[in-house]
Amino acid sequence: MDGVQRSIKEIEDEMAKTQKNKATSYHLGQLRAKLAKLKRELITPSGGGGGPGQGFDVAKTGIASVGFVGFPSVGKSTLMSGLTGTHSEAAAYEFTTLTSVAGTLKVHGAPIQIIDLPGIIEGAKDGKGRGRQVIAVARTCNLIFIVLDVGKPLKDKAIIEHELEGFGIRLNKKPPNIVVRKKDKGGIAITNTVPLTKLDNDEIRAVLSEYRISNADVSFRQDANVEELIDVIEGNRIYIPAIYVLNKIDSISIEELDLLYKIPNSVPISSRNWWNIDDELVEKMWQELDLVRVYTKPRKAAPDYTAPVVLKRGKSSVEDFCNAIHKEIFKQFKL
Ligand SMILES: Nc1nc2c(ncn2[C@@H]2O[C@H](COP(=O)(O)OP(=O)(O)OP(=O)(O)O)[C@@H](O)[C@H]2O)c(=O)[nH]1
Ligand SMILES: [K+]
Ligand SMILES: [Mg+2]
Secondary structure (H helix, E strand, O other): OOHHHHHHHHHHHHHHHOOOOOOOHHHHHHHHHHHHHHHHHHHOOOOOOOOOOOOOOOOOOOOEEEEEEEOOOOOHHHHHHHHHOOOOOOOOOOOOOOOOEEEEEEEOOEEEEEEEOOOOOOOHHHOOOOHHHHHHHHOOOOEEEEEEEOOOOOHHHHHHHHHHHOOOEEEOOOOOOEEEEEOOOOOEEEEEOOOOOOOOHHHHHHHHHHOOOOOEEEEEOOOOOHHHHHHHHHOOOEEEOEEEEEEOHHHOOHHHHHHHOOOOOEEEOEOOOOEOHHHHHHHHHHHHHOEEEEEEOOOOOOOEEEEEEEEEOOOOOHHHHHHHHOHHHHHHHHO
């Protein structure tokens, strides 16, 4: 354990033995903020070597990208090869895949980049295995498939979520509706449009002070917790949708399968037998990517339904459309 990791452990231990109440909330707020700052050091190491993304970067193609994250041998490569036709080696031993392998899947006319990645293990974000590089690629994707083996305990799910969270990725969450507006003077003014049940003023002040913010208007428009406040102050969080792909259902019973359906945002599949993939998984992927198809209609002719222009929702203005076909067209359009 290096210095940073030891400090993290000390703070976590102290937080664990500190009961939350009025008297301790300032102190707990301070500890939370200190912890977040230390974790940031872990993921952005100063000095060369081992930086995120090294040797692993994927040239982005297509309209959106989906990255596969999971423990070794859960079936990521089997699924990726089947979806895209691009060969990614699959085998019964762990760490078969050693780098990123990208392919393309066409969904409703839109080319989607599918990125197979090496398996990750607990401690990945702290530099174990190739975890950092894997997570760094995942950070750049529009959607993450968290691939799990239904034959293994589902505690894997919590471990992977923790690894991604530790790298500033927020899964299936919206950016917190909190605004911190720094000023030159005037001290701290805290306002809220909804009651705050998870945070008190002391805790908020402790966090701000830990980040050396002494003059700011802070407005809460949701019942936020301390983590969400810190996320807004840190500012480098990435909000990505995730689907839990529960693979190898061919190896379990119907009763066990019923239980799996209770996991939110999940799709049980078998990549070996190709069950539940084309209709269920690919459709769910399409929904989560939230893409918009625009059909072009030549004058005095029927719309062309074979070649839609695909845009991201919220980025589907006439300008975005023109940009998608050709940047020059938009310039002409403005005249
Ligand atoms: N029973 C069953 N086995 C599967 C399924 N999908 C993959 N496998 C097997 O699981 C093993 C691992 O598959 P891979 O596709 O290499 O898994 P991976 O997650 O890419 O593994 P790494 O690259 O090592 O992380 C292989 O022996 C596959 O044949 C499935 O749906 N059912
Ligand atoms: K494998
Ligand atoms: Mg693989």
